[in-house]
Structure formats: C-alpha cells, structure tokens
Amino acid sequence: MFYRTAGQFKTTYRDDQALFPIRQDGVLVGIFLILAWAVLPFVASEFAFQTLLIPILIYSLAALGLNVLTGYAGQLSLGTAAFMGVGAYACYKMLTIMPWLDPVIAILLSGFFSAGIGVAFGIPSLRIKGFYLAIATLAAQFFLVWLFEKWAWLYNYNASGAIQVPNLTSVAAGGNYVAGPLASSLTQYYIVLGIVTLLTILTINLTRGTLGRTWKATRDMDFAAELIGINLMRSKLSAFAVSSYIVGVAGALFVFCWRGAAEPNLFDIPLSFSILFIAIIGGLGSILGNYLGAILIVGLPVVLNTVPPALGIPISSALVEHLNLMIVGGLIIFFLIVEPHGLARLWGLARQKLIVWPFPY
Amino acid sequence: MKDTEGYITEDGRKIGGVVMEMKNITLKFGGVNAITDISFDIREGEIRAIIGPNGAGKSSMLNVISGFYIPQEGEIWFHGKPRPQMRPYEVARQGIARTFQNIALFEGMSVLDNVMTGRLTHMKSGFFSQAIWKGRAEREEIANREIVERVIDFLEIQNIRKTPVAGLSYGLKKRVELARALAAEPKLLLLDEPMAGMNVEEKEDMCRFILDVNDEFGTTIALIEHDMGVVMDLSDRVVVMDYGKKIGDGPPDEVRSNQEVIDAYLGVQH
Ligand SMILES: Nc1ncnc2c1ncn2[C@@H]1O[C@H](COP(=O)(O)OP(=O)(O)OP(=O)(O)O)[C@@H](O)[C@H]1O
Ligand SMILES: [Mg+2]
Numbered sequence: 001m002f003y004r005t006a007g008q009f010k011t012t013y014r015d016d017q018a019l020f021p022i023r024q025d026g027v028l029v030g031i032f033l034i035l036a037w038a039v040l041p042f043v044a045s046e047f048a049f050q051t052l053l054i055p056i057l058i059y060s061l062a063a064l065g066l067n068v069l070t071g072y073a074g075q076l077s078l079g080t081a082a083f084m085g086v087g088a089y090a091c092y093k094m095l096t097i098m099p100w101l102d103p104v105i106a107i108l109l110s111g112f113f114s115a116g117i118g119v120a121f122g123i124p125s126l127r128i129k130g131f132y133l134a135i136a137t138l139a140a141q142f143f144l145v146w147l148f149e150k151w152a153w154l155y156n157y158n159a160s161g162a163i164q165v166p167n168l169t170s171v172a173a174g175g176n177y178v179a180g181p182l183a184s185s186l187t188q189y190y191i192v193l194g195i196v197t198l199l200t201i202l203t204i205n206l207t208r209g210t211l212g213r214t215w216k217a218t219r220d221m222d223f224a225a226e227l228i229g230i231n232l233m234r235s236k237l238s239a240f241a242v243s244s245y246i247v248g249v250a251g252a253l254f255v256f257c258w259r260g261a262a263e264p265n266l267f268d269i270p271l272s273f274s275i276l277f278i279a280i281i282g283g284l285g286s287i288l289g290n291y292l293g294a295i296l297i298v299g300l301p302v303v304l305n306t307v308p309p310a311l312g313i314p315i316s317s318a319l320v321e322h323l324n325l326m327i328v329g330g331l332i333i334f335f336l337i338v339e340p341h342g343l344a345r346l347w348g349l350a351r352q353k354l355i356v357w358p359f360p361y
Numbered sequence: 362m363k364d365t366e367g368y369i370t371e372d373g374r375k376i377g378g379v380v381m382e383m384k385n386i387t388l389k390f391g392g393v394n395a396i397t398d399i400s401f402d403i404r405e406g407e408i409r410a411i412i413g414p415n416g417a418g419k420s421s422m423l424n425v426i427s428g429f430y431i432p433q434e435g436e437i438w439f440h441g442k443p444r445p446q447m448r449p450y451e452v453a454r455q456g457i458a459r460t461f462q463n464i465a466l467f468e469g470m471s472v473l474d475n476v477m478t479g480r481l482t483h484m485k486s487g488f489f490s491q492a493i494w495k496g497r498a499e500r501e502e503i504a505n506r507e508i509v510e511r512v513i514d515f516l517e518i519q520n521i522r523k524t525p526v527a528g529l530s531y532g533l534k535k536r537v538e539l540a541r542a543l544a545a546e547p548k549l550l551l552l553d554e555p556m557a558g559m560n561v562e563e564k565e566d567m568c569r570f571i572l573d574v575n576d577e578f579g580t581t582i583a584l585i586e587h588d589m590g591v592v593m594d595l596s597d598r599v600v601v602m603d604y605g606k607k608i609g610d611g612p613p614d615e616v617r618s619n620q621e622v623i624d625a626y627l628g629v630q631h
Contacts, residue, residue, distance in 0.1 A: 229453030
C-alpha cells in the first residue's frame with residue numbers, strides 16, 4: 001500500500017531514467033540519507049562511531065568498489081584488501097612528501113594509485129577468466145602485501161614496520177583534525193560519509209549508463225559483447241580502474257579516518273574475504289546491497305558481543321568469534337545457493353510485494 | 362553485372378551496388394575445412410540468404426564477416442575496399458550488426474538494457490560526463506532511448522520492456538536479439554537462423570519484421586535459414602553451401618532447380 005505505483009506515470013524518457021523512477025524509493029533513500037547525515041551522528045556514542053558507523057561506511061565503500069568489478073563487470077577478484085593497502089600507503093607517502101597537501105584531497109588522490117596498479121593486475125583478465133583470474137588476483141594480493149612489508153620506504157623506515165597516522169587538519173572539515181589521535185569521531189564520520197556519498201552517486205551514474213551497460217554486457221556474454229561493438233579490453237580495464245579507485249579510497253579512509261595506524265598484515269587475505277562476503281551477501285550487481293552487507297558483516301560481531309551480556313548471558317570472546325564465523329559462513333552458503341543476488345534482491349522482492357499489496361500479484 | 366549497377370527484384374525493389382564481397386575465402390579448424398574457396402557478394406538493399414545442410418559452414422561464414430573467425434585465405438571487400446584484419450568490435454562499428462544461432466543475449470539485463478547495448482557503438486560521451494550524468498551523457502541517454510523505443514515499438518515488444526530477458530520465451534528472446542541488432546541502425550544486418558525453433562505464428566511475425574526492416578530502413582540483410590519455404594519467400598538471392606563449398610548462387614527459383622543443390626538436400630552420397 002505504501003508502495004503504490006499507480007498514478008505515477010512517466011511521460012518522458014527523462015522521468016523514466018530518473019535516479020528513482022518509483023517515488024517511494026526516492027523517499028526511502030531520502031530517509032536513509034537524513035538518518036546518516038542528521039540523526040545518527042547526534043545520537044551515536046563514541047563506541048557506536050568506532051565499532052559501527054565508520055567501519056560500516058568504509059567497508060561498504062570497499063564492497064562497492066569490488067562490486068563494480070565483480071558484480072557489474074563479472075571479473076572476480078580476491079585482492080581487494082591489497083588494493084585498499086595501495087590506497088592507504090599511497091596516501092601516507094603523498095602526505096609525507098607533500099605535507100601541505102590537504103588530507104581529504106590526498107585520500108581522494110590515493111585512489112588513482114590503486115587504480116593504476118589495479119589496471120596492471122587487470123591485464124591477465126584479457127586472457128583468462130573466472131577461477132584462473134581469481135588466482136591471478138590472489139597473486140596480486142600476496143605480492144602487494146609482501147611489498148608493503150619489505151619496501152621500507154613505504155612506511156618511512158619506521159622500526160615497527162607500521163604506518164602511524166599523524167594529526168592532520170583539513171579545509172573540508174573547517175580546519176578541524178580529520179586524522180590522527182586528535183581527530184574527533186564525529187568529524188571523521190562526516191568526512192567518511194561525505195566521500196562515501198559522493199562516490200556512491202558517481203558509481204550509480206556510471207553503472208546505469210553507457211559504461212555500466214558495457215560492463216554488464218561483458219559480464220553476461222563476452223563474445224556477444226565484442227560482436228556488438230564493445231572493446232573488451234577497454235571494458236575490463238576500465239572496470240579494474242574504477243573498482244580499484246574506489247577500493248583504494250576506501251583503504252585510505254580505513255587507515256586515516258578509522259584505524260589510525262596500519263601494519264602490512266592488516267591488508268591480508270581475511271580482509272579481502274570480508275569485503276567479498278559483504279558483496280555476496282549484499283548482492284552482486286547491486287549498489288544498495290553493499291550497505292546492507294556491510295551492516296550485517298560489521299554489525300554481527302558487535303551484536304554478538306553486546307546483546308547476550310546485556311541479557312545476562314555471559315559469552316566469551318572466543319565463542320563470539322566462532323558464532324560469527326558460523327553465522328557468516330551459513331549466510332554465504334545460503335546466498336550462494338538460494339539467492340545469489342543477495343540481500344538487495346530480498347529487499348527487491350519485499351518491495352514488489354509491497355507494490356501489489358494487498359493482492360498476491 | 363557491373364558492381365555499380367544492381368538489379369530490380371521481382372517485387373520491384375531496386376537493389377544497388379556491391380556492399381560486401383567475399384573473395385576466395387578458406388577457413389580451416391585444424392584438419393576440418395569449414396569453408397573452402399568461397400566467393401560471393403552482397404548488394405545494397407538486398408536480402409541475401411545462405412543455405413545448406415548442417416555443418417555446411419554457414420555460421421562460420423557469418424563469423425568470418427563479423428571478424429570473429431579469421432580466414433586462412435581470401436579477402437573481404439567492404440564498400441569497394443579490401444578490409445584489413447580487424448577485431449569484431451571494429452567490424453561492428455563499421456555498421457555490421459548480427460544475431461546468433463544460439464541466442465546470445467545479456468541474461469542479467471532487462472530487455473530495454475539489452476536493446477540499449479545495441480546503441481553502444483553510437484555513444485560518445487566521456488567518462489566524467491557519465492559519472493555526473495550531466496551534459497552530453499544525459500542528452501545522449503535520452504536521444505538513444507528514443508531510438509531504442511522506436512525499435513521496441515517496431516518489433517512489438519513494448520510490454521516486456523522492463524522484464525529481465527532471462528525468463529522470456531525462446532521466440533521472444535530471438536525478437537529481443539533482433540531488436541538489439543536493429544538498435545545499432547546497421548548498414549548490413551547478419552541473421553543466423555532467426556526463425557529456428559519458432560512456431561508457425563512466430564515465424565510469420567519474424568518474416569514480416571525482416572521484410573519490414575529491409576523495406577523501411579533499406580537495410581541490407583544476409584541471413585541463414587533452414588526453412589526452404591521461408592528462404593524462397595524472403596530472399597532475393599541465395600548462396601548454397603555444402604561441406605564448406607559453394608554449390609549454388611542465384612535467385613531462389615534458379616537455385617531450387619539446380620541439380621547439385623537438390624542432391625545436397627536429399628543427401629546424395631558424395
Ligand atoms: N570454433 C570451431 N572450432 C572447430 N570447428 C568448428 C568451429 N566452428 C565450426 N566448426 C566446424 O566447421 C564446420 C562448419 O560449422 P558451421 O557451424 O559453420 O556450420 P553451419 O552450416 O552453421 O551448420 P548448422 O546448420 O548446424 O548451424 C563444422 O564441421 C563445425 O564442426
Ligand atoms: Mg550454423
């Protein structure tokens with residue numbers, strides 16, 4: 001009933017191609033935006049910022065990047081974390097070499113480095129597909145993390161081998177600290193939210209337009225795509241570039257606006273898998289899914305850690321970890337088998353039901 | 362027949378000069394000769410059929426024209442010039458669109474999006490314009506949508522516009538595939554068994570569409586078809602292939618009375 005589409009007629013193609021052709025979708029997204037921009041930051045505790053809000057945004061951004069490559073262009077990657085690392089280290093080095101650079105600008109620029117490296121590691125995709133490509137990206141994952149460890153220049157020859165984010169102010173935050181120990185969670189949240197919002201809008205536009213159709217055609221049937229005039233090399237490499245850009249920015253935010261420090265193994269394979277799980281559970285080939293997936297993957301351990309004790313049930317942290325793994329593993333199997341399009345599709349089905357409600361069809 | 366002259370068909374359509382000419386094409390797969398020394402031409406505005414028994418090399422011939430297979434020998438002349446070796450996407454950009462024997466739609470996309478992909482060769486907007494969905498990208502999206510909607514109306518698939526193609530019937534999928542090819546506004550349209558697996562009614566519709574496309578847009582069409590009745594009705598000239606060789610070439614009536622062709626179709630031992 002709330003999702004009545006009757007009476008909403010499209011009289012121009014412009015209307016039909018609007019971002020949210022169904023008015024209620026626009027309203028819903030509006031509600032989420034108001035929550036994220038104007039409500040949550042004022043009610044959230046420090047704990048909520050640090051364990052939920054900021055990481056959910058960063059993880060969803062990384063998943064968005066992976067989704068461009070895997071969900072839209074059909075190229076499987078297991079190296080997401082390493083490309084996040086490239087963004088983080090690039091940001092760190094840029095700010096070391098050019099201390100006058102605004103950190104927000106540096107974060108946005110760091111994506112170009114990961115994009116470049118992403119394209120280089122995307123070249124095998126021109127010859128190999130599926131499983132073999134996944135293995136090639138896994139090689140990128142191991143190689144890059146090895147590089148983060150061995151190339152001391154990357155971490156300014158620190159004895160610890162880790163990068164430590166200094167206190168940095170940004171014009172974008174009105175001169176407040178956006179990174180380092182002095183930065184407030186609220187400021188960091190807004191910087192992250194601003195960048196995530198911006199990149200999400202740009203990605204939505206890309207995926208619904210010419211480039212998006214090029215990617216989807218490449219994903220669905222590459223030889224037919226080529227025979228209707230798509231240059232597969234450009235299609236695949238552009239997907240690697242855009243995807244790695246987004247992932248790189250997510251990596252820079254991960255370290256500069258959340259963790260505050262990074263050791264090379266932070267970007268190891270488990271992080272790659274977490275991002276992949278978010279994309280799968282959320283839904284490959286969906287934008288919304290990345291946020292739903294991130295809420296689930298980031299939120300689940302927090303809920304497991306806090307809810308049972310609040311109900312008076314003691315729970316050990318080892319048990320939480322095991323429960324978390326079991327639930328996530330179960331969900332992955334469920335979604336891969338039953339609903340490959342993930343939470344986003346479940347939401348789509350629910351929406352369809354709401355549109356026709358109270359009638360079954 | 363001089364290349365520039367052309368001819369007038371039985372039903373009074375004017376056929377122009379040679380658009381594409383295959384000269385002594387030979388294509389081998391390992392030891393198999395899929396095509397052996399075949400030459401024929403396709404003239405502007407005509408409907409050219411390629412027929413022959415299973416495995417004769419018909420699809421291979423279309424794939425050679427599309428640039429998907431590279432012949433070991435022979436030349437392809439397009440608009441009076443030998444065509445250098447090029448990738449399939451470059452061939453498509455020269456105004457050659459096609460459909461496939463085994464439907465090759467983009468299953469994860471809606472009908473509308475599938476047909477829109479047919480317009481990709483005409484899309485010129487830059488990356489940043491697309492990312493902000495302003496300026497050229499937005500104008501292009503609307504202008505191309507209008508063209509696509511005309512194709513959708515033309516092929517009478519308005520009601521499935523927003524449906525994902527994965528669930529469509531075979532006949533409808535074939536129609537959507539034709540829509541995608543037509544959306545490219547090709548000069549030369551290649552159809553690989555457009556009516557295979559269809560029921561009588563669907564076949565009649567498809568025949569009508571093919572004739573209308575040729576008639577209304579003047580599109581040159583090369584098609585492969587097994588149904589002899591359809592071929593006789595539709596085509597202006599027919600190439601007959603058998604075991605990779607050309608065994609006949611000419612107007613349908615002439616080809617039908619050719620003894621070698623009759624033998625090939627009746628399965629006389631070679
Ligand atoms: N990619 C390929 N690799 C190896 N052999 C091939 C390939 N494509 C076609 N052939 C062979 O070339 C010959 C001609 O095949 P083609 O598909 O062109 O025949 P066709 O006339 O289209 O037949 P049909 O009516 O069954 O579609 C066959 O012997 C086939 O096995
Ligand atoms: Mg064939």
